[in-house]
Amino acid sequence: MRVLVVGSGAREHSIVLALSQDPEVTALACAPGNAGTATIAEQHGLDVTDPAAGAELARRWRADLVVIGPEVPLVAGMADAVRAAGIDCFGPSAAAARIEGSKSFAKDVMAAAGVRTARSEVVDNPARLDAALARFRPPYVVKDDGLAAGKGVVVSADLEVARAHASTLLEAGHPVLLEDYLDGPEASLFCLVDGETVVPLLPAQDFKRVGDGDTGPNTGGMGAYAPLPWAPPGLTQQLVEEIVAPVAAEMVRREVPFQGLLYAGLALTSSGPAVIEFNCRFGDPETQVVLALLRTPLARLLRATATGKLAGEGPLEWADGSAVTVVVAAEGYPGTPRVGDVITGADGEGVLHAGTRRREDGAVVSAGGRVLSIVGTGPDLAAARDDAYRRLAGVHLAGSHHRTDIAARAVAGEISIPTAE
Ligand code: AMP
Ligand code: GLY
Numbered sequence: 001m002r003v004l005v006v007g008s009g010a011r012e013h014s015i016v017l018a019l020s021q022d023p024e025v026t027a028l029a030c031a032p033g034n035a036g037t038a039t040i041a042e043q044h045g046l047d048v049t050d051p052a053a054g055a056e057l058a059r060r061w062r063a064d065l066v067v068i069g070p071e072v073p074l075v076a077g078m079a080d081a082v083r084a085a086g087i088d089c090f091g092p093s094a095a096a097a098r099i100e101g102s103k104s105f106a107k108d109v110m111a112a113a114g115v116r117t118a119r120s121e122v123v124d125n126p127a128r129l130d131a132a133l134a135r136f137r138p139p140y141v142v143k144d145d146g147l148a149a150g151k152g153v154v155v156s157a158d159l160e161v162a163r164a165h166a167s168t169l170l171e172a173g174h175p176v177l178l179e180d181y182l183d184g185p186e187a188s189l190f191c192l193v194d195g196e197t198v199v200p201l202l203p204a205q206d207f208k209r210v211g212d213g214d215t216g217p218n219t220g221g222m223g224a225y226a227p228l229p230w231a232p233p234g235l236t237q238q239l240v241e242e243i244v245a246p247v248a249a250e251m252v253r254r255e256v257p258f259q260g261l262l263y264a265g266l267a268l269t270s271s272g273p274a275v276i277e278f279n280c281r282f283g284d285p286e287t288q289v290v291l292a293l294l295r296t297p298l299a300r301l302l303r304a305t306a307t308g309k310l311a312g313e314g315p316l317e318w319a320d321g322s323a324v325t326v327v328v329a330a331e332g333y334p335g336t337p338r339v340g341d342v343i344t345g346a347d348g349e350g351v352l353h354a355g356t357r358r359r360e361d362g363a364v365v366s367a368g369g370r371v372l373s374i375v376g377t378g379p380d381l382a383a384a385r386d387d388a389y390r391r392l393a394g395v396h397l398a399g400s401h402h403r404t405d406i407a408a409r410a411v412a413g414e415i416s417i418p419t420a421e
Contacts, residue, residue: 036353
């Protein structure tokens with residue numbers, strides 16, 4: 001099987017790595033990729049915002065399967081274009097990708113499917129902002145209604161901060177979503193979805209804020225771990241039954257069946273699990289830990305999903321133990337990152353590349369905000385965490401920063417789901 005992966009982050013490096021270990025894969029390409037994917041897959045240039053260019057590359061490279069990593073090409077319709085070229089594609093249609101691309105569409109689907117999520121209101125007129133804010137209580141949750149790479153959300157107890165963020169979005173012409181605050185720990189559940197068939201992967205938790213102790217602005221994600229030692233037995237099954245399966249069924253009912261990876265971002269609140277958001281693709285950095293533990297060959301699984309045969313696959317196999325990933329970010333991230341710095345020590349095991357490229361002189365240099373994603377594994381979460389930070393100590397990038405507390409509270413047993421009063 002010839003597999004083409006679209007994207008250039010550590011998520012795609014992790015997907016390419018897992019595919020490279022599947023004996024059914026005879027050739028691998030990544031477009032546009034990074035310096036890490038280039039060591040295990042052919043690299044091809046690609047503008048990921050151009051669906052026709054993706055389909056054309058897949059045709060020219062004679063791909064049997066295309067796996068689309070990021071949301072931008074999916075929302076733009078690249079999966080539709082690839083399928084129209086007669087090539088199997090893992091990833092939802094543009095119509096189904098709206099579950100991520102439009103928060104108000106996602107809310108509508110959830111309401112129809114009877115799935116718990118925060119009460120929300122869309123504001124598209126600055127004159128209505130204050131009245132709308134008055135219908136919410138602190139902490140205020142203000143979101144960009146469209147795609148914002150994880151950075152469009154402000155959660156603040158300060159009404160002025162909330163109003164300022166909403167005004168900035170509105171001035172830029174973006175509708176704003178106001179939401180009730182959801183308490184409780186967050187979890188990410190990835191499910192392979194092919195119409196009404198839902199196969200969950202291991203639950204994970206990611207760390208969205210830039211700083212230790214969940215301080216500073218939101219980012220695309222600074223680290224993750226899987227599985228969740230604090231999750232009650234049966235949590236994954238409950239999440240599938242109460243949340244993901246009803247949403248998958250509602251998408252089928254609307255004649256926009258989802259096919260690909262449906263990612264439920266959840267808050268495990270005192271009154272039960274509730275959806276923070278849906279994403280239409282593998283999450284980054286959670287993929288790096290989930291795939292580090294998956295033992296079932298990945299290409300076969302993704303092709304089964306892409307061809308409507310997921311229901312015929314056996315149960316997934318997982319390694320015992322845990323995985324932790326820590327993101328190394330460039331100076332300035334999540335603002336404007338400094339790029340072009342030389343990275344050393346980034347060719348070891350467990351070092352996944354994101355914003356990297358190889359210079360003509362052979363040096364690997366930074367080329368984006370999130371630069372590397374260091375993955376550690378071990379028999380338990382404490383061991384996996386130690387492994388990740390030990391590997392990270394061997395990597396050098398001038399000016400870089402990373403969180404030092406990824407998975408620390410889970411290791412210390414400090415995470416629990418709040419109980420109802
Ligand atoms: P999103 O882009 O919707 O995933 O939001 C990014 C982050 O903002 C989430 O991972 C949460 O940490 C936080 N967040 C978003 N919505 C809520 C909410 N309703 N209540 C509490 N935290 C939220
Ligand atoms: N881990 C957050 C995301 O992929 O959106």
